[in-house]
Amino acid sequence: MSSSQRTDLGRALCIITGASRGFGRTVARELSRLVKPGSVLILTARSEENLRSLEVELAGSEAGKSGLLVQCVPADLAQMAGLQSVVSASRAAFSEHIDHVILVNNAASLGDVSRFTSSFTDMAEVDSYLSLNVTSCLCLTARLLQALPPPIRALSLRRQHHLAVRPAAF
Numbered sequence: 001m002s003s004s005q006r007t008d009l010g011r012a013l014c015i016i017t018g019a020s021r022g023f024g025r026t027v028a029r030e031l032s033r034l035v036k037p038g039s040v041l042i043l044t045a046r047s048e049e050n051l052r053s054l055e056v057e058l059a060g061s062e063a064g065k066s067g068l069l070v071q072c073v074p075a076d077l078a079q080m081a082g083l084q085s086v087v088s089a090s091r092a093a094f095s096e097h098i099d100h101v102i103l104v105n106n107a108a109s110l111g112d113v114s115r116f117t118s119s120f121t122d123m124a125e126v127d128s129y130l131s132l133n134v135t136s137c138l139c140l141t142a143r144l145l146q147a148l149p150p151p152i153r154a155l156s157l158r159r160q161h162h163l164a165v166r167p168a169a170f
């Protein structure tokens with residue numbers, strides 16, 4: 001698909017969780033090509049080195065040279081402090097020139113996929129996965145809705161689809 005055939009997402013503030021690898025890294029690259037100059041991409045995950053390498057890559061891309069801003073926020077989204085650092089960076093990056101906010105809730109853990117179901121006997125361990133995959137996603141969305149002017153387009157790549165796109169419900 002040529003760049004002229006792609007949808008134009010306008011001047012956007014995009015917050016992409018789990019941007020250090022996998023789907024999140026790919027989504028960040030794709031979004032960088034779909035937004036207008038002056039847009040901001042906030043990349044967050046725990047691995048700072050991986051985030052920085054993507055930041056360098058995007059800064060050197062056509063979009064980066066045209067005025068896309070990229071900011072890394074290394075954070076553990078299973079922790080309140082991690083959520084708050086993403087919210088603070090998003091609030092600081094927002095300006096009256098931003099047309100809309102796009103939140104890509106992608107960070108998640110499947111746990112140790114080599115294990116059999118019969119080994120998941122520890123409730124605290126199972127809860128830690130659910131906390132990252134469900135609770136942190138919901139709380140980050142809620143905190144961003146409080147911190148930034150509406151509307152926020154929230155997209156969840158997780159398998160818990162009931163938490164997917166529903167800005168109006170908030």
Ligand SMILES: NC(=O)c1ccc[n+]([C@@H]2O[C@H](COP(=O)([O-])OP(=O)(O)OC[C@H]3O[C@@H](n4cnc5c(N)ncnc54)[C@H](OP(=O)(O)O)[C@@H]3O)[C@@H](O)[C@H]2O)c1
Pocket residue numbers: 017018019020021022023024044045046047048050075076077078105106107108109132157158159
């Ligand atoms: N792969 C599939 O076949 C598939 C299919 C359907 C849906 N999905 C969904 O797509 C999403 C991404 O899948 P993927 O295969 O790309 O997964 P992945 O390669 O394991 O990437 C997960 C991302 O989440 C981040 N992350 C994990 N724990 C974190 C934490 N505590 N705090 C902050 N960031 C954290 C990881 O970065 P750090 O380790 O650097 O923190 C990484 O960037 C998931 O929501 C998954 O459920 C995947």
